[in-house]
Amino acid sequence: MALPQKLLSKDEIVVRHMRTHPKILLWRSLVVIALLAVGVVASILFPDANWRTGAVIAVWVLVVIAVMPAFVVPWLRWMTTTYTVTSKRVITRSGIINKTGHDLPLSRISDVQQERTITDRMFGCGSLSLQTSADEPLVLVDVPDVEMVQVEISNLLFHDVEGAVNADPDD
Template identity: 60%
Template structure:
């Protein structure tokens, strides 16, 4: 879900809008694949006399288990967004209860990145935006975290075009 234009000020431009990295869904994807393989194998070995009730039961169970195991994490991932504009960093998350944080760029005093081994493999990381309040805003699993750090740094130094042009692929 992109930030609505009505929530932006008149001269504010979205530099980058993103979801957390897709790696956050990896455990759910693995579980779903295992579930589908188990259902396919189970369907193959169902005796012929039980097929009329066993096959629908197996696949209804797959659908019922997929909702909490895959669809719910996917919806949570889809509803978690980070947006960098020319004036602030905006976070939004939650499905039923939406929460968010708007951090004006003028309040940021330091930008740090942290990348674990799995973050380095997937090309993401945690971005810590430090303010004078000593309570950093942590953005977890940010895709292309170094590029986002460069964009925010450019914005802090009032180089809006440098921030927009930092990633020619976006």
């Protein structure tokens, strides 16, 4: 879901709207698959007895309870964390129940740095640090295609909105 038009000024253009990279969900998906396998194996291996139905139900209840913190909560956190680069500012929004947001005007950015670990490079993402002259930097973690986002923000800092919008040939 893109940023609503009502939150933008009349001549503000959305250059890029993105979520954090979904790499955090990869390992959690493997955990869910393992939990489902445990549930299936336990359901098959329980001996036929009076208590079998109750035991199978108990195992699946435990699987569902384990899936919540292992996958559902991180997935909700991923779904609700967005970064938006517009022609005037960088906007961050996050939160499942309590929402937090940060708007950083482009005019306050003095330096744009990126950091990519080896795993970030494998997944094509990285962290972007937007330094201002007054505050701690705003760090955007797990930014997909971080190099292109850095180019777009740099173009915007030099007042080249068209260059920022057209920076990514895939869009």
